[in-house]
Amino acid sequence: MDRLPRWADVALVPLVSLLMAAILSAIVILAIGQDPWEAITVMVQGSLMSAYGWGYTLYYATSFIFTGLAVTVAFHAGLFNIGGEGQAQLGGLGVAFACLFIPWPHWTLALMGAACGAALFGAAWAAIPAYLQAKRGSHIVITTIMFNYIAASFLIFMLVDVLRPQGKMDPTTATFPEATRLPSFNEIPGINLIFDKGVPANVTFFIALIMAVVVWALLWRTRLGYQIRAFGKSEPAARYAGINPTRIIMIAMLISGGLAGMMAINNVMGEAERLLGNSASGAGFIGIAVALMGRNHPIGVVLAALLFGFLFQGGAELGLWTKIPIELRTVVQGLVILFTGALDMMVRMLLTRIFALFRSNRMEAA
Amino acid sequence: MEYATLLQILDSTLRLATPLLLACIAGLYSERSGVFDIGLEGKMLVAAMCSGAVAFYSGSAWVGALAGIGGSLVFAGIHGVTAITFRGNQLIAGVALNFLASGLTVLVAQYLFGQGGRTPPLEGAARFNPITLPFADMVKDIPIIGSFYHEVISGHSALVYAAFGIVALTWWVLYRTRYGLRLRAVGENPAAVDTAGVSVKGLRFSAVMITGVLCGLAGAYMATALQAGFGKEMTAGRGYIALAALIFAKWRPVAAMWACLLFGFFQALALRPDVVEAVVQVKVPVPFLDALPYVLTVFVLAGFVGKAIPPRAGGEPYVKER
Numbered sequence: 001m002d003r004l005p006r007w008a009d010v011a012l013v014p015l016v017s018l019l020m021a022a023i024l025s026a027i028v029i030l031a032i033g034q035d036p037w038e039a040i041t042v043m044v045q046g047s048l049m050s051a052y053g054w055g056y057t058l059y060y061a062t063s064f065i066f067t068g069l070a071v072t073v074a075f076h077a078g079l080f081n082i083g084g085e086g087q088a089q090l091g092g093l094g095v096a097f098a099c100l101f102i103p104w105p106h107w108t109l110a111l112m113g114a115a116c117g118a119a120l121f122g123a124a125w126a127a128i129p130a131y132l133q134a135k136r137g138s139h140i141v142i143t144t145i146m147f148n149y150i151a152a153s154f155l156i157f158m159l160v161d162v163l164r165p166q167g168k169m170d171p172t173t174a175t176f177p178e179a180t181r182l183p184s185f186n187e188i189p190g191i192n193l194i195f196d197k198g199v200p201a202n203v204t205f206f207i208a209l210i211m212a213v214v215v216w217a218l219l220w221r222t223r224l225g226y227q228i229r230a231f232g233k234s235e236p237a238a239r240y241a242g243i244n245p246t247r248i249i250m251i252a253m254l255i256s257g258g259l260a261g262m263m264a265i266n267n268v269m270g271e272a273e274r275l276l277g278n279s280a281s282g283a284g285f286i287g288i289a290v291a292l293m294g295r296n297h298p299i300g301v302v303l304a305a306l307l308f309g310f311l312f313q314g315g316a317e318l319g320l321w322t323k324i325p326i327e328l329r330t331v332v333q334g335l336v337i338l339f340t341g342a343l344d345m346m347v348r349m350l351l352t353r354i355f356a357l358f359r360s361n362r363m364e365a366a
Numbered sequence: 367m368e369y370a371t372l373l374q375i376l377d378s379t380l381r382l383a384t385p386l387l388l389a390c391i392a393g394l395y396s397e398r399s400g401v402f403d404i405g406l407e408g409k410m411l412v413a414a415m416c417s418g419a420v421a422f423y424s425g426s427a428w429v430g431a432l433a434g435i436g437g438s439l440v441f442a443g444i445h446g447v448t449a450i451t452f453r454g455n456q457l458i459a460g461v462a463l464n465f466l467a468s469g470l471t472v473l474v475a476q477y478l479f480g481q482g483g484r485t486p487p488l489e490g491a492a493r494f495n496p497i498t499l500p501f502a503d504m505v506k507d508i509p510i511i512g513s514f515y516h517e518v519i520s521g522h523s524a525l526v527y528a529a530f531g532i533v534a535l536t537w538w539v540l541y542r543t544r545y546g547l548r549l550r551a552v553g554e555n556p557a558a559v560d561t562a563g564v565s566v567k568g569l570r571f572s573a574v575m576i577t578g579v580l581c582g583l584a585g586a587y588m589a590t591a592l593q594a595g596f597g598k599e600m601t602a603g604r605g606y607i608a609l610a611a612l613i614f615a616k617w618r619p620v621a622a623m624w625a626c627l628l629f630g631f632f633q634a635l636a637l638r639p640d641v642v643e644a645v646v647q648v649k650v651p652v653p654f655l656d657a658l659p660y661v662l663t664v665f666v667l668a669g670f671v672g673k674a675i676p677p678r679a680g681g682e683p684y685v686k687e688r
Contacts, residue, residue, distance in 0.1 A: 028470070032477040080457055128664075138667035139676070141404065141457050142613060145606055146660040146667075153657035161651055288461060325476045325483065330469030338444075338462035342454035349452075 004352055014293055014300075014340055016347050018307075021335035028331055034324050042321050043314025053313060055185055055199020059271065060283075061302075061309030062201065063088075065208040066263035067287025068294060068301040069215050070256045075296050076219055077252035078232035083129060083144030084260040085284025086151030087122040091261025092268040093158060094121030096275040099176040100163075110180040114269050115207065115262055122261015123254040125151060130253030134246040140253075152278070159277055173275040182270045202270035208305075211259065212298040218255075219298075228252050260284060286312075289333050292341040308333070369510070371641055373517040375634050380522060381592060383630025385410070385584045385601075387529045389608035390615070390622045391536050392580030398540070398617060399573035400553040400679040401449050405441065405460035406581055407605025408467030413438040413585025415471035418485035418596030419478055421492040427590045430492065431525075434589070435582030441467065442578025450570050453683035464605075472598050485589070485596040494523035494591035523591040525583060532580065536619040549573060553677030556684040566684045584608075610663035617677065629659040 004013070026036035047053045067084045074081035081087075094117035104110035129143035159171040184202045185195040195201075219225035231238040231248040239245060263283060268275055286308055293307065294300025315329030339347065389406045396403040416437030421430025441463055448459040472483035479485055499520035506516035540546040548569055552559045556566045588604075589596045611629055615621035635642055636655040643649055 028473065032473055082457075082461065132664070132668050136667070136669045138664075138669070142609070143664055143667055145404070146610065146664050149603060149606065149660045150657045150664075153653035153660075156656075157651050157653040160653075285461075285465070288458075292458070325472055327469040327472040327476075327483070330465050331473060332469075334462050334465030334467075334469060337458060337465060338448070341458035342448045342456075342462055343452055345454055346452045 004348065004355060008351060008355070009348075010295065012351060013344060013347055014295060016351065017339035017344065018293070018336065020347070021332060021339050024335050025328070025332050029324060029328070032324070034322065039318060039322065039324055039328075042317050043310070046317030046321070047310045047313035051195045052197050052199060053317075055195055055197070055201045056313040056316075057201075057306070057309040058185070058205055059199065059201040059266070059309070060312040061305045062205045062208045062266045063263045063280075063283040064286050064290045064305035064308045065212060065302055066266070067260050067284050068290030068305050069211060069287075069298065070258075070260035070263075071287045071291035072294070072296045072298070072301055073215060073219070073228070073259065074252055074256040075291060076225075076232045077228045077248055078235065079133070079249065079252060079256075080141050081126065081144055081253065081256050081260075082141055082288065083126060083147050083257070083284070084287045085280050085282065086144070086148035087125045087257040087260035088263045088280035088284045089151045089155050089278075090125040091118035091122040091264035092275050092279040093155065094118045094261060095264045095268045096163065096173050096176075097121075099180040099269060100173060103177070104179050107180060107182055111182060111203070111207075111265065111269070114180070114265050118261040118264040119258035120261070122264075123258040125261070126253045126257025127250070130250050130257075133253075134249040148284075155279075156277060159275065163275065171277050175274045176269065180269065181273065182265075184270070200271045202266070204266040204270045207262075207265070209302070211262070212302050215259070216298040224251065260287065286333060288341070289337045293336055369513075370517075371638075373513060375631070375638060375641065376514075376518045377521075378634040378637065379627060379631045380518065380526060381630075382633040383626045384522075384526045384529045385587050385592065385604050386608045386611055386629055387533065387623060387626040388525075388580050388584035388587065389605055390611045390626050391529075391532055391619060392577040392584065393609055393612045394536065394617060394619060394622060395549070395573045395580070396577040397612065397680055398553045398677055399549050399570045400556060400677055400682070400684070401445075401570055401574055402456045402676075402681045403445065403460055403574075403577060404457055404606075404609060405445055405463035405467075406577075406584075406608055407601055407603065408460075408464035409438040409441045409578060409581035410585040410588065410601045410605050411464075411467040411471050411599070412441050413582040414589040414600055415475055415485070415585075415596045417582075417586035418488065418589035419475065421488055421590050422479075422486050422595070425490070425492050427488075427492055427494045427586075430590050431494075431583065431586035434586035435579050438582035438585060439575065439578040442574050442581070446571050446574040449683065450567050450574070453685070456681055456683075468599065471596070475596060475598075483598040488590060488594045492590065493594055494525055494587070496521045496523060497527075523587070525587045525591050528583070529587075530623070533619050533623045540619060550677075553679055556679050560684070560686060566686075570684075581605075607659050610659055613676075614663055614666050616675070632658045 029036040029039050047057045070084050071081055095114045098114040098117035129140050129147055132138040132143055133140040163173045164171055165174045182202045185199050186192050227243045227248055231243055268279055290301055290304040290308055293304035311329050311332055315326055318324045319326030389410055393403050393406050413434035417430035417434030420433035421427050445459055448454040449456040475485055476483045502516045502520035505512035548564055552566055552569045560566050588600055607629055611625035614625040632655055636652055639652050
């Protein structure tokens with residue numbers, strides 16, 4: 001079989017996959033008696049055509065960058081971490097502990113403390129499945145799924161029985177103190193010239209971008225990153241080269257869990273300012289789609305996170321202004337995962353055939 | 367605890383174990399053939415929506431169940447084409463199908479009925495109604511055994527009995543037929559099956575389709591027997607509990623039945639925290655009971671309760687040698 005040119009493999013395969021997902025989504029919209037063109041107009045209007053819309057799009061994208069990076073790091077070690085959702089929820093607990101029980105003098109310090117708390121809790125939640133995979137050979141996919149459910153139950157318990165303030169009915173923590181409030185885009189000097197209305201996007205966005213650079217540097221510019229990628233490509237080869245499998249599985253999953261947990265500084269600390277039930281609201285799972293779409297590269301992850309931010313905010317607008325239910329975004333999410341993650345072989349075969357056709361045509365012309 | 371309370375809990379154990387059992391046996395076929403399926407949840411959900419909607423239109427639970435099987439088969443077909451034909455990642459395909467199901471069911475139900483993604487409540491013949499087994503009324507006054515028969519064994523819908531019948535059938539198919547031998551072989555060593563002149567793809571496709579049929583029944587049971595109609599996300603993670611039960615049972619049908627009964631028992635207990643409190647004398651938080659099946663599965667996976675070894679060729683697409 002002919003091989004695809006590198007540019008086609010990097011850019012064309014995900015774009016064609018995305019196109020296929022988009023066409024199928026349009027068919028779904030048609031099938032439920034709605035107008036796909038109107039849908040895309042509403043989505044673009046509501047998420048990209050105003051600073052207010054961008055404020056939401058970037059807010060969602062921030063969460064997805066964290067969870068997408070989390071899945072990416074694990075993927076490079078050959079591990080499929082479906083546990084981002086649970087790790088992000090535990091990260092929320094870490095943020096809540098840091099914000100509620102430590103008297104921070106200023107938000108910058110609170111941000112650092114909360115980020116550490118979130119990463120620590122997320123990493124701790126990933127540590128058990130990682131240990132079981134490394135030492136007892138339990139499949140990480142199954143254990144991380146189980147840990148998602150255990151995390152959900154654990155969080156309900158913590159919110160209802162432990163952290164709920166006396167006399168309150170809602171299963172949430174108390175609102176965090178004023179000193180831990182993170183500036184939103186409309187409160188940051190310079191950026192507030194663009195964002196005049198209150199938006200949920202906050203300084204965490206820049207932390208997410210920094211983390212993308214850090215992950216890139218880690219994976220492609222350090223010895224540890226090389227070991228992680230080598231292990232992911234071929235475990236026997238890595239073992240032969242003296243790389244310790246247990247160490248790599250543990251470290252990769254701890255980083256992955258930590259990244260997923262850090263998402264909580266965006267939604268729990270930056271937006272809700274208290275810990276709610278189901279705080280991650282699916283962002284952990286979207287991380288899978290983001291990592292697959294972004295071809296497991298931090299630049300791709302950031303771009304894919306923006307795309308999914310658009311999809312999330314646009315989908316919410318659809319729910320508001322049209323008869324198309326908000327669940328359309330779950331359908332698109334599923335289609336993107338299907339085409340970019342599971343059917344990439346089909347897309348690649350298709351493209352290879354088209355390229356071969358072009359080549360033979362050119363040869364005949366010559 | 368009184369005997370009557372115990373009977374009540376065992377009764378709901380059977381009702382709650384049934385969808386787990388159907389989905390668990392469904393997963394058994396696929397995974398024994400070497401195709402991992404974490405999309406059980408999605409197939410159940412699609413089946414629940416299809417059967418809820420069609421049962422409403424047709425007024426017949428049986429027609430609804432057929433529609434549920436049809437919907438589930440479509441998803442099983444996509445899983446098969448992705449995992450077997452195009453040799454895609456089976457786990458990722460399962461995740462994708464779960465999201466597709468979660469979104470599509472609400473979209474379609476909202477389009478058809480406009481009730482916020484639910485189907486209208488079902489009644490009468492549109493539901494699988496309880497069947498009173500022979501002699502149940504006659505023996506109900508006999509202490510212990512008679513009341514057990516009357517309260518626990520009798521009075522369930524047809525699908526509950528079907529589920530337990532399917533366990534026996536699956537045992538027979540798996541260990542006493544040629545198809546079963548080939549199915550087990552293709553999950554362990556597909557190359558050997560291929561050498562013997564049996565189509566690996568064909569076997570795996572057939573297994574994935576059986577998975578579709580059984581998930582269809584599980585979903586139909588959810589929407590037309592356990593509850594009266596489809597509701598958004600109504601399977602609530604049961605597909606994953608079934609997967610957990612399958613691992614707990616080490617991919618064996620009879621053990622799967624016991625595992626599902628155990629997990630069904632936990633679900634029944636979670637509905638009665640007052641009983642749990644009275645028995646153990648300590649307040650047990652409900653979330654703890656909810657999490658028990660998952661925690662137990664992690665213990666099994668960790669190898670503390672005997673080692674759970676999956677079919678050896680599971681998760682890997684088969685490439686014929688040329």
